[in-house]
Amino acid sequence: MMNELIRLFKVIILIFCLVLVLAGATLMLxxxxxxxxxxxxxxPEKPKLWEAPDIKTLSKDKEDERIxxxxxxxxxTSDYLGPNGSVxxxxxxxxxxxxxxxxGTKPFxxxxxxxxxxxxxxxxxxxxxxxxxxxxxxxxxxxxxxNATLDSLSKExxxxxxxxxxxxxxxxxxxKAAGSGFVEMVWLxxxxxxxxxxxxxxxxxxxxxxxxxxxxxxxxxxxFIYPPLWGENSFTTAAGLFRISNFSKYIxxxxxxxxxxxxxxxxxxxAWDIAAFVLTMPxxxxxFSQDWPKIxxxxxxxxxxxxxxxxxxxxxxxxxxxxxxxxxNEK
Numbered sequence: 001m002m003n004e005l006i007r008l009f010k011v012i013i014l015i016f017c018l019v020l021v022l023a024g025a026t027l028m029l030x031x032x033x034x035x036x037x038x039x040x041x042x043x044p045e046k047p048k049l050w051e052a053p054d055i056k057t058l059s060k061d062k063e064d065e066r067i068x069x070x071x072x073x074x075x076x077t078s079d080y081l082g083p084n085g086s087v088x089x090x091x092x093x094x095x096x097x098x099x100x101x102x103x104g105t106k107p108f109x110x111x112x113x114x115x116x117x118x119x120x121x122x123x124x125x126x127x128x129x130x131x132x133x134x135x136x137x138x139x140x141x142x143x144x145x146x147n148a149t150l151d152s153l154s155k156e157x158x159x160x161x162x163x164x165x166x167x168x169x170x171x172x173x174x175x176k177a178a179g180s181g182f183v184e185m186v187w188l189x190x191x192x193x194x195x196x197x198x199x200x201x202x203x204x205x206x207x208x209x210x211x212x213x214x215x216x217x218x219x220x221x222x223x224f225i226y227p228p229l230w231g232e233n234s235f236t237t238a239a240g241l242f243r244i245s246n247f248s249k250y251i252x253x254x255x256x257x258x259x260x261x262x263x264x265x266x267x268x269x270x271a272w273d274i275a276a277f278v279l280t281m282p283x284x285x286x287x288f289s290q291d292w293p294k295i296x297x298x299x300x301x302x303x304x305x306x307x308x309x310x311x312x313x314x315x316x317x318x319x320x321x322x323x324x325x326x327x328x329n330e331k
Contacts, residue, residue, distance in 0.1 A: 049179030050113040052105035052167050063162065070163025073156055075103045077144065078223035080156065087156060091144035092234070092284075098227035099143055099241060101254060104167060108253040108261040113177035116168030127293035132161050142238040145284045182249035183261045187325065188272045192244060192318045197277030200270050204256050205229075213281055230281035237303070238286040244317060245301045247275040276318055279303075300324045 055071065058064040073080055077095040080087045101109030119132045126134075133152045140146035150157040171177045202211070208226040209215055215228035228234040241247045252271035253261040266274070292298050296308035303317040311324050 047178050049107045050111075050171065050177035052111075052113070053169065066159050066162040067166045068163075069155070070159035070161070070166075071103055073160055074100065074163060076223060081140070081144075081146075082223065084221060088148065088150075090148040091140060091146045092232075094144050094224055094227050094233065094235070096139065096144075098224060099139075099235070099250075104164070106254070107179035108181070108183040108249075110182065110250060111180055112164045112167045113180035114168065114171060114175075116165045117171040117173050117175055117177070124294065124297035125291050127290075132164060133157055136160055136164075142286065143235045143241070145233075145236050145286070179261075182246060183253040185245070185249050185252060185268050185271075187245070187321045188248075188269065188319050189322060190320055191315070192248075192272040192276035194273070194277040194280045194318075197273035197275065200266075200274050201277055204266065204270075205274065208257065213278065229278050230283045232284060234283045236284040236286040238288055238291075242279060242283075242303060243299060243301050244272070244275050244279060244303075244319075245299070247279065248272045251275055272319075279317070300328060 055068075058067060074096040077091065077097075078093045079085065081089075081091045082093045083089055083091075085091070097103050099110055100112060102111075104110075104112035115132060115135070119135065120129050122128065123130050130138075131152075133150075136157065137146075137149040140149060150160075168177070209229050210226075213228055213230040213234065215224045215233070216226040217224050224233075235241055241250060248268070248271045251274055252264050252266055252268055253259065255271075256265055259265040287304070292302070295306055298307060300321050301316060301319070303313065305313050305316075307313075307316060309324065309327050311327075315321075316324065
């Protein structure tokens with residue numbers, strides 16, 4: 001009898017609690033209906049990246065013609081300045097846009113978005129202030145293995161500079177456009193592995209750049225549609241992409257074809273290893289003795305000594321970089 005009373009009491013308590021819950025929910029629904037709405041958590045907005053001005057807005061006046069000629073020179077450099085160039089025969093046959101993708105307009109494709117806003121500027125490599133003209137000639141000499149430079153008043157230099165300035169016309173002076181330069185990456189915590197990179201290259205890269213890194217041309221002796229990554233026609237050891245961090249960032253945001261900064265087709269470690277493999281392969285060797293007058297300003301992955309620390313050239317070139325960074329930050 002006692003057990004039945006206890007069970008009955010528990011049932012009454014349970015019913016009472018349910019009534020209270022239902023009554024509370026009814027009151028809340030009446031006076032605060034939003035409490036029952038589904039809450040949707042919005043995804044964080046992606047930062048708005050710099051976009052190049054529309055080339056179709058240009059007319060046919062003299063200034064616009066200079067801009068269009070500059071764009072043509074960036075896109076098809078070899079036709080004008082290559083081994084069979086119609087203007088000068090001073091470069092290796094690559095085009096500026098082989099490194100500055102889509103004529104210098106692709107987000108994180110080494111674009112020109114921030115050039116006009118930040119130049120002239122001081123650069124530690126030269127130890128002085130540099131103009132856009134100086135920077136363009138640097139690329140001709142170092143990346144395109146040029147045997148001469150463009151006069152600052154030449155039609156070609158004026159065209160290239162006009163195009164670069166037009167691209168950055170909406171970027172505030174001294175500011176950096178979002179999406180310019182290279183995508184950010186974490187420093188590799190181990191040495192980059194050229195052997196692993198070779199395997200990845202053969203799987204992911206050789207279809208465009210060739211088994212021997214020779215690239216692909218439209219036809220014999222014509223300009224490259226896919227640039228050579230090593231060999232006599234490739235960028236030199238003095239080029240910015242000969243630094244493994246620059247090349248790795250460039251690869252992960254742009255390669256293989258179809259990759260973008262927000263939809264990469266390679267893991268970051270894979271990009272480091274591919275870069276290590278490519279940078280071990282032979283290429284034109286170019287040195288500029290006046291570079292880095294203050295050796296303590298050299299980037300941690302600058303591939304050539306002397307250095308302001310005791311780490312080897314091998315470690316500076318391939319990593320690991322943690323110890324080098326820590327020592328550099330302590331100074």
